[in-house]
Amino acid sequence: MSESTKSSRWALWLPLAIFAAFVVLAVAGLLWPAQREVASAMIGKPLPEFNLPAAVPDRPSLSKADFADGKPRLLNIFASWCIPCAVESPQLAQLSAAGVEIHGIAIRDRTEDVSSFLARNGNPFSRIGRDDVSQVQLGIGSSGVPETFVIDGKGVIRYQHIGDIRPEQVPMILEKLQEAAQ
Amino acid sequence: MIAELGLAALWLAAALAALQLVAGAFSLTKRGEGLSGVVRPVAVVQGALCAVAFVALILLFIQTDLSVKLVAMNSHSAKPFVYKLAGTWGNHEGSMLLWVTVMSLAGGFVALVERRLPEPTMLATLAGQAFVSLGFYAFLLMSSNPFERLPNPPAEGQGLNPLLQDLGLAFHPPTLYLGYVGLSIAFSFAIGALVTRQVGPAFARAMRPWVLGAWIFLTLGIAAGSYWAYYELGWGGWWFWDPVENASLMPWLAATALLHSASVLAARNALRAWTVMLGVVAFSMSMIGTFLVRSGILTSVHAFAVDPERGTFILGLLAINIGGALTLFAIRAATVTEGERFALTSREGALVFNNVMLSAILGIVLFGTLYPLVTEAFGQKVSVGPPYFNPMGALFAVPMMFVMAIGPLLRWRKDRFARIRGSLAIPLLISLAVATGLFAGAAIGALPFIGISLAAGLAVASFLPLKGRNLRRTPLPVWGMVLAHFGIAVALFGMASERAFSTEKLVAARVGQTTAVGPWQVKLSGVRPVAGPNWTALEADMFASYRGGTPVEIRPQARSFWSPPQMTSESALVTRWNGQLYAVLGDETDDGRWQLRLWWKPFVPMIWYGGLLIAFGGLLALIGRVASDVRRIVARDKIAYRRTRQGR
Numbered sequence: 099m100s101e102s103t104k105s106s107r108w109a110l111w112l113p114l115a116i117f118a119a120f121v122v123l124a125v126a127g128l129l130w131p132a133q134r135e136v137a138s139a140m141i142g143k144p145l146p147e148f149n150l151p152a153a154v155p156d157r158p159s160l161s162k163a164d165f166a167d168g169k170p171r172l173l174n175i176f177a178s179w180c181i182p183c184a185v186e187s188p189q190l191a192q193l194s195a196a197g198v199e200i201h202g203i204a205i206r207d208r209t210e211d212v213s214s215f216l217a218r219n220g221n222p223f224s225r226i227g228r229d230d231v232s233q234v235q236l237g238i239g240s241s242g243v244p245e246t247f248v249i250d251g252k253g254v255i256r257y258q259h260i261g262d263i264r265p266e267q268v269p270m271i272l273e274k275l276q277e278a279a280q
Numbered sequence: 281m282i283a284e285l286g287l288a289a290l291w292l293a294a295a296l297a298a299l300q301l302v303a304g305a306f307s308l309t310k311r312g313e314g315l316s317g318v319v320r321p322v323a324v325v326q327g328a329l330c331a332v333a334f335v336a337l338i339l340l341f342i343q344t345d346l347s348v349k350l351v352a353m354n355s356h357s358a359k360p361f362v363y364k365l366a367g368t369w370g371n372h373e374g375s376m377l378l379w380v381t382v383m384s385l386a387g388g389f390v391a392l393v394e395r396r397l398p399e400p401t402m403l404a405t406l407a408g409q410a411f412v413s414l415g416f417y418a419f420l421l422m423s424s425n426p427f428e429r430l431p432n433p434p435a436e437g438q439g440l441n442p443l444l445q446d447l448g449l450a451f452h453p454p455t456l457y458l459g460y461v462g463l464s465i466a467f468s469f470a471i472g473a474l475v476t477r478q479v480g481p482a483f484a485r486a487m488r489p490w491v492l493g494a495w496i497f498l499t500l501g502i503a504a505g506s507y508w509a510y511y512e513l514g515w516g517g518w519w520f521w522d523p524v525e526n527a528s529l530m531p532w533l534a535a536t537a538l539l540h541s542a543s544v545l546a547a548r549n550a551l552r553a554w555t556v557m558l559g560v561v562a563f564s565m566s567m568i569g570t571f572l573v574r575s576g577i578l579t580s581v582h583a584f585a586v587d588p589e590r591g592t593f594i595l596g597l598l599a600i601n602i603g604g605a606l607t608l609f610a611i612r613a614a615t616v617t618e619g620e621r622f623a624l625t626s627r628e629g630a631l632v633f634n635n636v637m638l639s640a641i642l643g644i645v646l647f648g649t650l651y652p653l654v655t656e657a658f659g660q661k662v663s664v665g666p667p668y669f670n671p672m673g674a675l676f677a678v679p680m681m682f683v684m685a686i687g688p689l690l691r692w693r694k695d696r697f698a699r700i701r702g703s704l705a706i707p708l709l710i711s712l713a714v715a716t717g718l719f720a721g722a723a724i725g726a727l728p729f730i731g732i733s734l735a736a737g738l739a740v741a742s743f744l745p746l747k748g749r750n751l752r753r754t755p756l757p758v759w760g761m762v763l764a765h766f767g768i769a770v771a772l773f774g775m776a777s778e779r780a781f782s783t784e785k786l787v788a789a790r791v792g793q794t795t796a797v798g799p800w801q802v803k804l805s806g807v808r809p810v811a812g813p814n815w816t817a818l819e820a821d822m823f824a825s826y827r828g829g830t831p832v833e834i835r836p837q838a839r840s841f842w843s844p845p846q847m848t849s850e851s852a853l854v855t856r857w858n859g860q861l862y863a864v865l866g867d868e869t870d871d872g873r874w875q876l877r878l879w880w881k882p883f884v885p886m887i888w889y890g891g892l893l894i895a896f897g898g899l900l901a902l903i904g905r906v907a908s909d910v911r912r913i914v915a916r917d918k919i920a921y922r923r924t925r926q927g928r
Contacts, residue, residue, distance in 0.1 A: 110613045113557060114606035120568070120650065121599050127653050128575065128591050231840070 140239035145253050148234045150227025153204040153212050160201055160227030168251035170278040172198055172271070174223070175235055175245045177205045178215035183244045186262035187219035193268060194222035198275060202226040205235055205243055246271070250278040283348050286336025287427040290377075293329035293384060294417035296322050297410045304407025308400055308475070316399065319406050320391040326410075327388025334368075334381040337426055341368045347433040350374065350426050356437040360813055366450030372574065372590070373426035375453060379570075380416045382461040386490070387413065390465055395913070397469075397486050398478055405472030412464055415597040423593055446512055456501035456528055460566035462494025463535060470559030471605060474612045479552040484545035487559065489905050491542060495535045496898040502528050503891030511851050516862055516879045518778070518887060521669045526649045527569025530642055534562035537638040540631045548692055550619035550628055554635070557609055564602040565642070571598055572649065623694040630687025637680035644672045674727055681734055681772070684765060685741035703744050711737030724780040731776025738769035756904025764897030771890025777883040788873040798880030799827045800861050807865070807874055815839045817850070820865040820874065824854055836865040860884050 149161040165171060174190060176183040194200055202223040204212050212226070229235055238247065238255065248257035248271070256278040263271060300322045306312035307319060337350075341364050346352045354371045355364055369378045387409040394402060420426065469487045473479045505528060510518040519525060538558040545555045575591025622628040648668050685707060689700045715733035718724065742765035745758060785797040794803040806821040817839040823831035834852035854861040859882035866875030 107614050110553075110610045113561065114603065114610055117564070117602055117606055121595065121603070123650060123653055124571070124575075124595050124598075128595065 140255050141258060143255055145249065145255060146234070146237040148227075148237065150203065150229055150234060153202075153207065153226040153228035154209060154216065155213075157221075157223060157226045160203065160225045162253060164201065164225055165249050165253040166251070169199065170248065170250045170256075170275050172200045172275070173238075173247040173249050174200055174202045175205060175243055175247075176202055177207050177243045178211040182262040184215070184219050186244055186264075187222070189263040189265055189268050190222040191220050192265075193263075193271060196272065198272070199224050203234060204228050206230055248274045248278050282336050282339050282343075283345070283427040283429060286333045286340075287425070289329045289336065290333040290417070290421065290427070293326050293333065293380075294414065294421060296326040296329065297384070297414045297417055300326060300410035301407050301414060304403045304410060307403050308407075316403055319403050323384075323391035323406050323410070324388040326413075327385040330381045330384040334377055337374060337377055338365065338368045340427075341365065341374075344437060346435075346437055347429055349428045349430045352430055352434050352437050354438065358813060362447065363450060369453055369457075370450070373420070373424045375457070376416065376420050376424055377426050378454060378457055379461055380413055380420060382457055383409070383413050383416065383464050386462060386465050387468070390468075390490075394486055396482050397472070398476065398482075401472045401476045401478045401483070403472075404475040405468045408468040408471035408475075409464065412468065412601050415601060419593055419597060423590055446508065452501060452504050452508060455497050455504060459494045459496075459498030459501055459528075459535075460531060460563075460570065462490055462497060463531060463563040463566050465490040466494070466535075466538065466559040467563035467605065470556045471608065473556060474608050474616075477612065477615060479545075479556055479616050481546050481549050484542045484555060485909075488539070488542045488546060489902060489909070491535055491539050491562070492898055492902040492905065495532070495539055496895050496902065498528065498532045498535060499891060499895040499898060502532055503888050503895070506891075507888050511853060511862075512848070516782075516784070516864075516877070516881070518884070521648070521665055523649050524573050526645050527573050530569055530645055530649075531562055531565040533638050533642040533645065534558060534565045537635045537642070538562050540638075541635050544628050544631050545619070548620050548622065548628055550622055551632070551635075552619045553609075553613040553616050556613065556616070558635075560602070560605045560609055564598075564605070565646075567594075567598050567602065568646075571595060620693075622692070625690065625697055626695050627687060627690045627692045630683050630690055633683045634680055634687065637676045637683075640676045641673055641680075644676070645669065648672075670727060674730070678730060678734065681738055681768070684768070685738050685744075688745040688761060688765070703747065704741070707737040707741035707744070710740050722780070728776040728780035731772055732780065735769045735773035735776060738772070739766060742766040742769055756907070757901040760897040760899070760901030760904065762897070763900060764894045767890045767893030767895075767897060769890070770893055771887050774883050774886025774888075774890055777886065778881050781882040782884075783880045785876075785878045787876050787878070788869050789876050790873050795876065795878060797861070797878040798882075800878075800880055801825050801828070802861075802863065802876075802878055803831070804874060804876065807868075810837070812839070818865065820863075820876070822852070822863060822876075824861055824863070826854075826856065826861075834861075834863055836863045838865050838867075855885055858882060 145162050145165060147162055150159060152159040165173075172193065190200060200222050202225070204226055207228060207230075209228075212228075216223075227234070239258065244262050246259040246263060247255055248259075250256050257274040259267070259271065300319060303312075303315040303322065304319045307314075307316040340348050340351050341355055342361070344351060344355050344357045344364060346355075350371060350373050351367075354374075355367045359367070367374075369375045387406065390409070391402075391406055397405070466487050469483065469490075473483045502525075505525065506518050509520065509525070510516070538555065538561075541551045541555045541558055544551045571591070571594045575594060686700065686704065689703060711733045714736040715729070718729055718732060742762055745762055746754060749758075783798045785795055787795050789795055789804045791804055791806055794801050796802075802822055802824045804820060804822050807818055808821070810817050810819045817837040819835050819837045822834050822836070824834055825831040832854050834854060836852035837850040839848045839850055849864050849866075852863045859880060862879040862881060864877040866877060868874055
């Protein structure tokens with residue numbers, strides 16, 4: 099067998115080798131999904147001015163002033179029509195049980211729907227504002243539901259969590275709250 | 281009832297695919313020869329059953345049957361009819377069902393009509409097609425059942441992504457799918473040919489119409505997708521090198537290379553192993569592209585749709601299908617006898633060059649698309665964009681287009697460059713004249729400069745193959761080639777011109793104020809709220825006048841959908857022969873002015889006209905090829921008929 103046929107036989111395995119490298123890469127990508135946290139442009143900035151009416155009768159309305167009493171809080175953007183929001187409710191309940199005060203903003207929602215959502219999934223919120231045109235939502239740099247913001251005692255956005263809070267992420271959120279308290 | 285019927289049809293089709301695989305593979309052995317009669321009918325019935333399942337899903341969406349989970353999640357009773365229809369495939373499960381439907385119908389059709397190949401190769405091909413389908417059936421039935429019922433049906437559905445509520449996009453994914461999945465036939469032909477070691481002109485001729493058909497749909501799908509992104513996303517760009525776009529470009533590049541190498545194999549019986557490999561690679565690129573998009577490992581904004589389990593499943597399928605095919609290739613290709621030889625200066629030589637360049641571009645796009653995944657594995661986040669893709673792609677695209685102008689003029693096997701030097705003088709002079717004019721007239725970047733000069737010469741050169749021919753007797757495939765190559769020149773001109781000459785204005789305008797952009801004067805005369813079937817919008821009333829001519833009314837909108845809530849911008853376009861005015865309405869400022877974004881993009885529509893020309897050229901070639909196949913079959917049947925009569 100001549101040299102050239104040997105080398106061309108070797109080359110025939112090249113496509114398979116490239117594909118194998120792709121598979122290894124893809125497996126790695128699936129097993130260790132990348133940190134999908136998107137750094138918000140609003141982090142480190144104060145909340146925008148807003149004053150939202152109450153979303154449900156049994157919780158008061160929400161405005162920027164409710165964040166400026168020196169205590170760090172969570173601001174949760176949710177909606178009754180949002181399935182991941184229902185999925186994250188046990189985590190919010192857990193945070194609330196740990197003494198965290200959570201304010202909510204209901205996006206494009208109806209009073210009766212929010213009430214029944216809270217009746218079904220529990221109500222961890224101390225105040226809930228309703229944002230019918232996504233005005234505040236867009237103003238604080240959120241584009242979807244659910245999202246959760248850590249707001250420090252001066253009303254400054256310290257952390258943005260995109261998507262639902264998974265059970266394993268609760269300690270991380272608590273840590274961010276502690277950082278915001280310092 | 282319909283849902284259960286659809287599910288039953290899907291299970292039956294999957295069972296038949298299993299039968300097709302076993303019978304097809306077994307019939308290749310000595311003992312199993314008796315089974316060979318089963319394979320073709322099974323393939324046909326399998327295709328029909330799968331079509332029944334897909335029609336069932338369409339009916340469920342048309343009726344908005346909310347007891348079906350998929351309908352409840354993706355449809356809404358208030359949605360216009362055409363979007364209910366499009367909702368069928370505007371989601372993961374439905375699009376996967378569409379995928380296997382197209383695949384099994386194509387397999388059934390091949391089983392019905394293809395008689396040129398040796399029967400063992402056909403049986404191996406159909407077994408291969410069944411093998412690939414079977415994986416997708418398993419995927420659908422085990423992890424993505426589109427017919428799943430809900431125990432407590434909701435009162436109303438959750439709607440379809442409002443970005444998808446657009447006619448162009450409603451029919452964009454199925455077009456691309458026809459292209460992706462059409463390539464599965466080429467893949468199976470390659471498997472069949474590798475199994476039986478029958479790689480020759482007959483194999484290339486059998487495969488070619490399928491590659492052409494798939495390539496036409498891919499071309500249309502990419503052009504339509506690009507135009508959709510252009511007017512719907514409101515950024516004024518027409519190609520973003522986004523993974524989703526690259527996923528459709530990569531199979532196109534591979535299919536384009538395959539189309540050309542199959543021509544060499546059909547005409548000259550050369551490039552055997554290379555053509556087989558491209559047959560495998562083209563469909564592999566379709567599957568890899570679909571995997572990258574569906575698994576979500578490359579999209580990163582909101583992680584809601586990401587389902588690692590599904591990604592793992594598709595990856596497993598990929599590993600089996602592509603890995604298996606490439607292993608078969610590596611083992612068998614060495615035993616595929618070498619084809620005819622040819623000189624470097626010849627039609628074959630030019631086509632090989634084109635193939636190498638296309639493969640290089642494919643490699644660049646694939647690498648660029650996967651690179652973020654590589655760096656992420658090392659904890660770094662990067663985004664690869666135009667600064668990488670444009671110059672790297674051009675590095676290979678520019679020489680390729682030079683050779684594209686020359687190649688069709690060369691003779692097969694062996695030619696002298698001196699023979700065609702005279703014909704090439706005209707396009708070369710035109711290129712140089714345009715380049716000189718550009719150099720003197722405008723300060724533009726290097727890439728657009730090369731692009732426009734090259735496009736001018738190429739546009740002329742693409743018609744040179746018609747020189748000296750009787751135009752009436754010129755075969756359709758030659759016309760197809762001429763038009764497709766001309767389309768490349770037209771599209772290239774549009775791309776380069778958009779890049780070189782676009783002007784942009786971002787203003788906060790008061791009602792009544794006039795803004796100048798390029799040769800246009802655009803007056804904002806009012807903004808008012810309007811309502812659609814499932815959205816409300818702010819609509820700007822604007823009058824645009826070109827060089828002081830009669831004003832044209834345009835109405836860009838900022839739309840808010842409520843189910844699910846999402847904002848989209850509906851840009852407004854004014855198309856002239858020499859370009860497009862593009863207007864987008866933004867937010868209101870605190871002092872009551874409106875943010876307007878205006879672009880004047882000279883010759884930008886040429887990009888998509890070029891795309892249409894390319895697809896139309898492909899269509900002509902396809903018609904020409906199929907017509908001559910049909911003539912050949914009819915003639916053969918006539919001879920056979922006469923023989924049987926004489927025999928009596």
